[in-house]
Amino acid sequence: MNLDNAEKLSLQKIACKVRMGVITGTHSAKSGHPGGSLSIADILTYLYFKEMNIDPKDPKKADRDRFVLSKGHAAPALYSVLAQRGYFDVSELETLRHIGARLQGHPDMKHIPGVDMSSGSLGQGISAACGMALSSKHFNSGFRVYTMVGDGESEEGQVWEAAMFAAAKKLDNLVCFLDYNGLQIDGTVEEVNNPAPFDEKFRAFGWNVITINGHDFDEIEKALQSARETKDRPTAIIANTVKGKGVSYMENQVSWHGAAPNDEQAETALEELRAELSALEGKE
Amino acid sequence: MADVVKMATREAYGKALVEAGKQNPDFVVLDADLAAATKTGTFKKEFPNRFYDCGIAEGNMMSIAAGIAATGKRVFASTFAMFAAGRAFEQVRNSIGYPHLPVIIGATHAGISVGEDGATHQCCEDIALMRTIPGMTIINPADATEAKAAVFAALELDGPCYIRFGRLALPVIFGEDYHFEVGKGVSLKDGSDVTVISTGLMVHEALKAQELLEKEGISLRVINIHTVKPLDREIVIKAAKETGAIVTAEEHSIIGGLGSAVAEVTSEECPVPVVRVGVMDTFGKSGPANDLLDLFHLRAPDIADAAKRAMKAKK
Numbered sequence: 001m002n003l004d005n006a007e008k009l010s011l012q013k014i015a016c017k018v019r020m021g022v023i024t025g026t027h028s029a030k031s032g033h034p035g036g037s038l039s040i041a042d043i044l045t046y047l048y049f050k051e052m053n054i055d056p057k058d059p060k061k062a063d064r065d066r067f068v069l070s071k072g073h074a075a076p077a078l079y080s081v082l083a084q085r086g087y088f089d090v091s092e093l094e095t096l097r098h099i100g101a102r103l104q105g106h107p108d109m110k111h112i113p114g115v116d117m118s119s120g121s122l123g124q125g126i127s128a129a130c131g132m133a134l135s136s137k138h139f140n141s142g143f144r145v146y147t148m149v150g151d152g153e154s155e156e157g158q159v160w161e162a163a164m165f166a167a168a169k170k171l172d173n174l175v176c177f178l179d180y181n182g183l184q185i186d187g188t189v190e191e192v193n194n195p196a197p198f199d200e201k202f203r204a205f206g207w208n209v210i211t212i213n214g215h216d217f218d219e220i221e222k223a224l225q226s227a228r229e230t231k232d233r234p235t236a237i238i239a240n241t242v243k244g245k246g247v248s249y250m251e252n253q254v255s256w257h258g259a260a261p262n263d264e265q266a267e268t269a270l271e272e273l274r275a276e277l278s279a280l281e282g283k284e
Numbered sequence: 285m286a287d288v289v290k291m292a293t294r295e296a297y298g299k300a301l302v303e304a305g306k307q308n309p310d311f312v313v314l315d316a317d318l319a320a321a322t323k324t325g326t327f328k329k330e331f332p333n334r335f336y337d338c339g340i341a342e343g344n345m346m347s348i349a350a351g352i353a354a355t356g357k358r359v360f361a362s363t364f365a366m367f368a369a370g371r372a373f374e375q376v377r378n379s380i381g382y383p384h385l386p387v388i389i390g391a392t393h394a395g396i397s398v399g400e401d402g403a404t405h406q407c408c409e410d411i412a413l414m415r416t417i418p419g420m421t422i423i424n425p426a427d428a429t430e431a432k433a434a435v436f437a438a439l440e441l442d443g444p445c446y447i448r449f450g451r452l453a454l455p456v457i458f459g460e461d462y463h464f465e466v467g468k469g470v471s472l473k474d475g476s477d478v479t480v481i482s483t484g485l486m487v488h489e490a491l492k493a494q495e496l497l498e499k500e501g502i503s504l505r506v507i508n509i510h511t512v513k514p515l516d517r518e519i520v521i522k523a524a525k526e527t528g529a530i531v532t533a534e535e536h537s538i539i540g541g542l543g544s545a546v547a548e549v550t551s552e553e554c555p556v557p558v559v560r561v562g563v564m565d566t567f568g569k570s571g572p573a574n575d576l577l578d579l580f581h582l583r584a585p586d587i588a589d590a591a592k593r594a595m596k597a598k599k
């Protein structure tokens with residue numbers, strides 16, 4: 001099944017709005033992590049609008065599919081996609097990281113509708129996702145579990161403890177995206193501690209591994225289809241992405257890992273994204 | 285007189301898991317390659333399909349447990365106290381504690397009574413570590429009866445619980461009719477001169493200290509604190525007011541454990557002398573458990589001496 005053009009266009013428009021929310025949120029917070037949020041915007045859009053069995057009106061539904069943002073610092077993207085999906089109002093994104101706000105700096109499952117797991121301390125989210133996938137299988141709950149790990153995050157040994165566990169326990173209801181944008185705080189992932197190659201590592205641990213362009217909805221769809229068809233093995237989707245994707249001055253710039261745009265920068269970013277949205281609307 | 289039945293609290297833990305498992309199909313048990321020692325192996329034997337070995341990766345196990353609990357199911361995660369509270373501290377804090385997930389951590393081989401394995405495996409700081417996590421319940425059973433009660437009580441909690449079990453076989457001192465309530469201290473002997481507030485294995489020594497002091501005409505109140513957090517503040521304040529001096533007794537570092545918890549309450553509510561009996565800011569050693577309890581001054585005479593010092597310091 002391939003996406004038809006209308007569907008793809010619709011997803012592209014939503015992803016564009018998700019990116020706008022990332023800019024609005026981090027600008028309003030005067031802090032946060034726009035670069036690694038923008039790199040995963042397309043994958044999150046696909047998961048929340050096409051892939052996952054979820055109901056924004058019933059966010060705690062027992063048999064819903066789960067998503068764990070293991071790279072929890074990309075919370076602005078998660079919040080933005082949840083708002084677009086209708087879990088809460090888009091205007092709430094302006095409260096990101098503010099005193100008294102629900103939208104904490106990193107995902108907080110106790111207070112934010114649609115957040116399935118608190119995360120932020122790197123390496124732990126993928127393990128929690130393993131626990132969820134195990135629970136689904138053990139108790140025959142039938143849901144699937146998705147998680148997003150950062151490339152830098154994979155320097156945490158716990159990622160590989162989880163990778164070993166998931167394969168050993170045959171968690172074929174688990175999909176792990178690896179956001180391979182190539183940059184982490186101290187520089188390129190290659191310079192910092194060279195965690196690559198990811199595909200060979202996951203394969204060696206016994207996973208079904210697919211490498212895609214993380215900004216291409218057709219490739220995202222095909223990979224997820226392969227994951228659903230794979231039995232007895234979890235699936236790792238190595239997503240080649242661009243850090244800061246969609247905002248020209250942020251793309252591939254490590255300095256935008258953990259810095260917020262000021263008023264002027266935010267306006268420039270939003271102008272670019274608005275222009276992109278108009279162009280997409282023009283294609284309809 | 286009938287022979288005293290002896291059982292390690294870890295042994296009681298394994299049996300309680302089986303009993304609870306028969307009543308409640310909605311939980312699973314995790315271990316990190318120590319099932320034979322933690323006694324989750326007893327559960328594994330009865331319910332092989334409800335037991336998951338996470339291998340030697342304790343941090344991963346704690347986050348996995350959190351994920352299971354996040355789906356609305358119950359889970360026990362077991363390993364030695366050193367690795368549960370020590371190595372996996374940050375996973376317990378962030379994956380379990382922060383989202384307040386009802387994971388039950390069954391931590392065995394706590395304290396120096398681990399014995400021959402020595403300092404690397406003798407965890408005397410787990411209570412201190414776990415106390416710093418908001419919303420964490422900490423239960424340190426004194427005997428097999430309390431250990432079983434703790435397992436069943438923990439299944440009823442809506443947040444995380446750390447239960448501390450020991451390796452050494454101890455006399456079963458509480459009967460089947462023993463009333464156990466999370467967060468409630470138990471007054472085992474009334475007394476008016478000084479109070480010993482004890483927990484876990486040291487409850488046995490506290491009771492012996494009471495007999496020693498009675499012979500000298502000193503009236504020692506003996507309190508058992510099975511739930512170190514949330515601490516029963518009322519029973520502590522009452523003891524401070526009525527006896528004017530307190531000794532704490534725990535098989536744990538004197539830093540951050542029950543002694544600290546008691547001193548925090550008394551210093552705020554009713555300042556009285558508090559003398560702490562525990563492991564004195566030092567690492568453990570190899571040796572038979574009972575010899576170690578002597579060597580580290582965790583015996584009834586040590587409590588009795590401390591009680592006299594506390595009494596002397598009264599104003």
